[in-house]
Amino acid sequence: MNNALRNPKGIYTIGNRLVDQKERTIQSSTDRCNALNCGHRACQGCGEALGARCVVDAAMRATNGQLIVVNATGCLEVFSTPYPETAWQTAWVHSLFGNAPAVATGVAAAMKIKGRGEVRTLAQGGDGSTTDIGFGCLSGMFERNDDVLYVCYDNQAYMNTGVQRSSATPPAARTATTPTMGHEPGNVFGTGKNLPLLAMAHQIPYVATATVSDIQDLEAKVTKAMSMRGARYLHVLVPCPLGWGSLPRHTITLARLAVQCGLYPLFEAENGEVTGSTKIRQHVPVENYLQLQKRFAHLFKNGKAVDERLARMQAMADANIRRFNLLGVEEN
Amino acid sequence: MKPFATVLEVGSSLSNRTGSWRTERPVYVHRLPPCNNACPAGENIQEWLSLVEQEKYEDAWREIVKNNPFPAIMGRVCYHPCENACNRVVLESPVGINSVEQFLGDKAIKEGWAFDKPAKASGKKVLVIGSGPAGLSAAYQLARAGHKVTIKEMLDKTGGMLRFGIPQYRLPRDVLDAEIKRILDLGVELQLNTKESDLAATMEKGGFDAVFLSAGAHIAKLASFPTSDNARVLDAVSVLRDMEGKTKPSLGKRVVVYGGGNTALDVARTAKRLGAETVTIVYRRNREKMPAHAFEVDEALQENIVIKYLSTIKDYQKTTLTLETMALDEKGWPQPTGKTETMEADCVVLALGQDSDLSFLDKVSGLKIANGVLEVDAQMMSGHPGLFAGGDMVPSSRTATVGIGHGKKAARHIDLWLFKQEAPAEVKNEIAGSDRLNTWYYAEAQRTERKMTDGAKRAGTFDEVQSGLSQDEALSEARRCLSCGNCFECDNCYGVCPDNAIKKLGAGKGFEINLDYCKGCALCATECPCGSIDMVPEEN
Numbered sequence: 047m048n049n050a051l052r053n054p055k056g057i058y059t060i061g062n063r064l065v066d067q068k069e070r071t072i073q074s075s076t077d078r079c080n081a082l083n084c085g086h087r088a089c090q091g092c093g094e095a096l097g098a099r100c101v102v103d104a105a106m107r108a109t110n111g112q113l114i115v116v117n118a119t120g121c122l123e124v125f126s127t128p129y130p131e132t133a134w135q136t137a138w139v140h141s142l143f144g145n146a147p148a149v150a151t152g153v154a155a156a157m158k159i160k161g162r163g164e165v166r167t168l169a170q171g172g173d174g175s176t177t178d179i180g181f182g183c184l185s186g187m188f189e190r191n192d193d194v195l196y197v198c199y200d201n202q203a204y205m206n207t208g209v210q211r212s213s214a215t216p217p218a219a220r221t222a223t224t225p226t227m228g229h230e231p232g233n234v235f236g237t238g239k240n241l242p243l244l245a246m247a248h249q250i251p252y253v254a255t256a257t258v259s260d261i262q263d264l265e266a267k268v269t270k271a272m273s274m275r276g277a278r279y280l281h282v283l284v285p286c287p288l289g290w291g292s293l294p295r296h297t298i299t300l301a302r303l304a305v306q307c308g309l310y311p312l313f314e315a316e317n318g319e320v321t322g323s324t325k326i327r328q329h330v331p332v333e334n335y336l337q338l339q340k341r342f343a344h345l346f347k348n349g350k351a352v353d354e355r356l357a358r359m360q361a362m363a364d365a366n367i368r369r370f371n372l373l374g375v376e377e378n
Numbered sequence: 379m380k381p382f383a384t385v386l387e388v389g390s391s392l393s394n395r396t397g398s399w400r401t402e403r404p405v406y407v408h409r410l411p412p413c414n415n416a417c418p419a420g421e422n423i424q425e426w427l428s429l430v431e432q433e434k435y436e437d438a439w440r441e442i443v444k445n446n447p448f449p450a451i452m453g454r455v456c457y458h459p460c461e462n463a464c465n466r467v468v469l470e471s472p473v474g475i476n477s478v479e480q481f482l483g484d485k486a487i488k489e490g491w492a493f494d495k496p497a498k499a500s501g502k503k504v505l506v507i508g509s510g511p512a513g514l515s516a517a518y519q520l521a522r523a524g525h526k527v528t529i530k531e532m533l534d535k536t537g538g539m540l541r542f543g544i545p546q547y548r549l550p551r552d553v554l555d556a557e558i559k560r561i562l563d564l565g566v567e568l569q570l571n572t573k574e575s576d577l578a579a580t581m582e583k584g585g586f587d588a589v590f591l592s593a594g595a596h597i598a599k600l601a602s603f604p605t606s607d608n609a610r611v612l613d614a615v616s617v618l619r620d621m622e623g624k625t626k627p628s629l630g631k632r633v634v635v636y637g638g639g640n641t642a643l644d645v646a647r648t649a650k651r652l653g654a655e656t657v658t659i660v661y662r663r664n665r666e667k668m669p670a671h672a673f674e675v676d677e678a679l680q681e682n683i684v685i686k687y688l689s690t691i692k693d694y695q696k697t698t699l700t701l702e703t704m705a706l707d708e709k710g711w712p713q714p715t716g717k718t719e720t721m722e723a724d725c726v727v728l729a730l731g732q733d734s735d736l737s738f739l740d741k742v743s744g745l746k747i748a749n750g751v752l753e754v755d756a757q758m759m760s761g762h763p764g765l766f767a768g769g770d771m772v773p774s775s776r777t778a779t780v781g782i783g784h785g786k787k788a789a790r791h792i793d794l795w796l797f798k799q800e801a802p803a804e805v806k807n808e809i810a811g812s813d814r815l816n817t818w819y820y821a822e823a824q825r826t827e828r829k830m831t832d833g834a835k836r837a838g839t840f841d842e843v844q845s846g847l848s849q850d851e852a853l854s855e856a857r858r859c860l861s862c863g864n865c866f867e868c869d870n871c872y873g874v875c876p877d878n879a880i881k882k883l884g885a886g887k888g889f890e891i892n893l894d895y896c897k898g899c900a901l902c903a904t905e906c907p908c909g910s911i912d913m914v915p916e917e918n
Contacts, residue, residue: 058819059907061869063885064431064857074869076882084878084895085391090399091899096876126391133391261873287899295900298874302818328818 060261072100072107073261079106079135081115086133087125091294093284093301094122094199097258098170101197101282102136104265108272109166114139114153118146118171118180121206122199144179146171147187150194158193166272170197173214174204177241188248188277195271195278198241201286209289213239216309217362218355220341221289231344235358242315245279249318252276256312257283259301263312263324270314283310291340303335308363311370323370332359396877400898402913404871404891409810409863409909413475416463418783419446419515423460423475424864430478430856435849436491439482443493446782447518447561448511450487450553453480454844455544456779457671465812465862471825474847474855480828481852487556496564497524502796505530505586507574507738510538511778512769513592514561515785516792520590521564523793528586529566532573535622536562538594539770540778542619543641545648547840578741581765588792591739591752591760591767592785595732595776601636606695614645614729621648630724631655634699636691637729638668643678645727650681650837658721659685662704662712677843680833691726692718699723734771749773757801758788766792810863814909819870823858826851865889865910871902 061074072078081102088095105113114137117123123140126133141149150169157165169187171180176198187194203221204210211221217235220226224233245253251274256264264282271278285292285300292300304310305324309332312324333351336342336359345353367373387393411424421442429438442449456476464472502525506513509531517527535541536558540549562568574580574593581589598613605611612627614637620627633649635642638661649657659678661668664687668675679685686701690712693700700720704712733750744761746753751773758766768784770776794801828844830836836843847855865888872880872889879896880889891902903911 058821059868059870060873061867063867070869071873073873076884080878082878083391084892085394085396086877087391087394087396088876090897091901092876096874096901099876099878130388131391131394132389258874293900294897295904297876297899297901298905 071262072103072265078103079111081106081134081136082126083133083135085131087128088121089286089288089294091287091297092121092125093258093286093297094172094201095125096297097199097264097282097284098122100258100261100264101170101268101280102168104268105166105168105195105272106136108269109164111136112165113137114157114165114167116141116146116150116153116167116169116194118169118175119143120172120175121201122170122172124206143175145183146175146180147183147194147196150196151187151190151192154193167194168197169194170199172205173198173200173202173241174212176200177213177239185244185248188245188250188279191250191276193275193277195268195280197280197282199282199284200241201284201289203286203289205286205289213237214241216359218342218345218353218359220291220344226344230355232341235355242279242281242313245281246315246318246320248277250277250279251317252278253281253315254279254313255281255283255310257301257305257310258285259298259305260312260324267314289341291343292338296338300335300338303330303338306330307332307335308367308372309335309359311366311372313370320370323372325374326367326372329373332356332363395894396897397879397892397894400893400896400916402898402900402915403893403896404898404900404902405912405914406865406888406891407863407910407912408807409814410807411810411862411864412463412465413460413473415809416459417445418459418777418779419452420783420786421445421460424859424861426482427473427475427478427856427859428861428866430482430853431859433853435482435485436489439486439491440494442479442482445786446779447493447515448483448557448778448782449479450483451540451549451557452779452782453477453483453846454549454553454842455540457777459779465810465815465860466858468812468815469817469820469860470822473858474825474827477826477828477847478852478856481847481849483557484553484846485849487553493518493522493560493564496522499526500524500796502526502587503528503585504792505580505589506592507577507589508532508538508592508594508769509536509558509568510592510594510769510781511540512594512781512785512788513538513590514558515782516590516592516766516768516789517566517785518561518564519786519789520792521561521566523789525793525796527566528569530569530572530574532571532593533619534571536568536570538592539596542596542622543615543644544778545618545621545644545651545840547647547651547836547843548644550842574738576741577738578743581742587796588764588766590785590788590792591765591771592769592781593734593736593738593771595734595751595770597733597735598728599730599733601691601728601730603691604693604695608696609694610725611694612725612727614641614727615732617645617727618648626652628652629654629727632697632722632724633657634691634721634723634726635659635729636726637661637731638663638670639729639731640670640674641732642729643670643674643683645729646683647678647681647837649727650683651840657683658723659683660689660691660701661685661687662690663706663710664688667706667710677830677833681837682834688712690714694723694726697722697724699726732770736771757791757795758784759791759795764795807863810909812862815860815862816905816907816909819868819905819907820860823854825858826855861908861910863909865906866908868907870905870907871911874901874905876901 426441
């Protein structure tokens with residue numbers, strides 16, 4: 047039996063009319079809760095809006111709707127909830143930029159004390175609130191193994207306030223605070239933090255990375271995380287047309303290329319150990335990914351690579367491929 | 379006036395109609411799949427493949443027979459221009475459309491599926507001349523439309539070139555008979571051994587409201603080279619026709635076939651099966667210029683048939699054949715070189731093409747005959763009102779699938795003509811090109827080929843050389859279809875919309891854009907695997 051018969055038409059599409067309803071994705075179902083509803087004010091083609099709906103819909107499904115969402119300040123909060131509106135169709139709390147993990151810890155503790163252990167807690171924020179402003183609270187939440195799934199939607203800068211650099215901004219990227227000036231324009235090499243690896247260093251039960259180009263994978267990871275207790279961390283790459291200088295229609299293409307070039311590895315880890323990675327299906331050079339983004343435009347001239355720093359970017363991708371066995375055979 | 383903030387709906391975002399940001403809107407479109415476009419019989423291939431994918435085999439067969447009543451026959455003998463057009467080549471190889479068609483045709487025979495009963499009787503009578511693929515196709519479509527059809531066939535059996543041109547190792551006769559019987563079962567009257575010799579007189583007598591001519595082309599073209607009286611020169615049309623009679627033709631041990639078309643290969647392979655020790659095809663040009671299909675040449679070579687390219691017959695005395703070597707000029711035409719060689723042959727079979735016998739039309743007024751074929755207009759009507767024609771006797775590429783298409787088209791126009799109606803304007807969608815596919819979403823899946831009996835083994839018998847696909851294989855082959863240009867409900871658009879602005883309407887109903895909230899980001903169109911969403915600029 048060949049592949050197409052075993053996995054009828056479109057194994058890589060979001061839905062599939064030929065497979066059993068139970069096996070289709072949540073996003074393909076008309077029963078998805080649409081946690082983030084129409085009318086939100088995210089830009090055209092916003093990766094974060096898409097990622098957040100997928101994550102929260104999956105968590106709602108996994109908890110049978112018994113979910114409280116704690117949101118840090120950032121794009122996601124601003125575009126979804128201008129007073130007195132809200133696009134959220136779930137219990138939702140917002141406090142400050144830096145304290146979402148601490149608020150979530152409190153929510154989880156309160157539910158436990160009230161004997162409502164079935165009500166689960168999900169905290170979420172952008173890369174600014176996660177890797178910079180709220181990192182102290184997050185590290186504490188990890189260290190105490192509080193029963194929270196924390197989700198970071200990483201668009202690699204402070205997009206809401208005008209595209210300033212964060213500690214998740216990749217090297218060479220242009221932001222408002224890393225301009226394309228000097229002999230090495232854009233963000234400096236050798237800076238920033240890798241939050242999934244930092245989360246793993248806390249030995250928490252579950253750490254995973256995901257992105258909006260592979261919604262099956264994203265949903266599976268949220269579902270798995272919600273089947274566990276304790277501190278869990280999910281890092282979701284969400285392309286940002288505004289901050290990356292990309293076409294709104296390229297949001298998913300870019301997420302896919304980030305994975306396929308190796309710069310953004312998809313993997314899972316339990317208790318500090320990597321347990322598996324999603325293999326690259328169509329390996330591409332980093333140029334394919336970078337070239338579609340104006341924030342890297344200074345690395346190219348007339349479509350040709352002109353900056354030797356591209357080789358350093360490629361080396362980062364190659365290191366990920368080795369470290370997470372991204373070109374190897376599927377373990378299971 | 380109330381302050382701004384309290385105008386907004388509390389606890390919802392729905393009063394914020396983000397659709398007003400849009401400059402382009404997504405629109406679901408239907409494009410013409412390249413396979414459908416390439417099919418001379420006009421089958422909706424994508425549609426029936428989709429029904430196979432859903433394991434609705436009978437529905438799939440009923441979809442095919444809307445346009446072609448011979449899936450089991452054409453699943454074997456069609457040269458499948460659909461597969462040559464298939465966009466799946468950008469992934470690995472075309473979908474095996476022809477083999478799935480054969481599977482459905484064979485299944486229909488096995489399960490005894492019958493055609494739908496004809497529409498209410500129209501009271502009109504149509505005469506069809508000839509029972510080849512074009513004539514039977516027209517008879518079938520006319521009968522389904524409720525007309526009374528009479529077929530006049532010159533020979534003692536139906537099928538025309540399907541029977542008297544295509545050897546049974548490619549088309550078993552029980553398959554041919556089963557699919558023809560199904561047409562006759564619709565109430566079509568068949569008159570065998572009835573040669574129409576004077577159509578004007580027949581029409582004068584009346585009794586028919588319209589006529590469809592499909593007399594074919596069965597007069598073998600001859601070559602002129604000196605022969606002795608005791609040299610045996612036969613023609614391919616007669617040899618293949620005699621194969622259907624009680625006594626099989628005797629060709630001898632050393633057979634030479636002259637010509638390079640599909641008929642030359644058919645007669646050469648038949649000679650091998652009749653017991654010839656050596657069969658040699660003599661052809662004036664080279665393999666690239668050979669009109670026969672490449673796969674047929676390969677199959678003949680596997681059966682140890684020898685092809686002498688760049689050779690022409692100069693002379694044939696008793697059993698000695700003299701060949702002259704040819705060379706191609708800059709235009710690709712063969713020119714004599716003066717170099718000759720001889721070989722022994724018990725008979726020479728000419729396979730140099732066929733002409734139509736149009737003498738029965740002599741007294742019919744208004745006809746235009748050019749290059750030995752009858753001219754017809756875009757509605758398949760000749761210069762004589764009510765007299766339609768198709769198949770090999772009109773200008774065409776002379777294949778069964780073209781004939782089936784002619785028959786269908788003529789039947790439609792006969793129907794309109796009988797009731798003095800204008801043909802509705804044809805709307806043809808734009809072709810779904812492979813540039814519109816997002817191939818990321820399709821899994822790699824290798825094509826399943828039909829199994830072919832080993833060359834030496836198959837050359838010893840008239841058994842069918844190729845066996846059909848199993849149901850599992852046909853299913854997996856159909857599921858390789860990319861559904862170019864037409865939504866197959868993969869839910870990608872519904873899943874990737876960041877604005878939850880796509881409504882899923884349920885199985886078979888597709889999707890609808892909620893323009894109140896769609897911001898026009900085009901993610902749906904970009905991530906649509908099959909290119910069935912267009913982005914259209916908003917006015918103002």
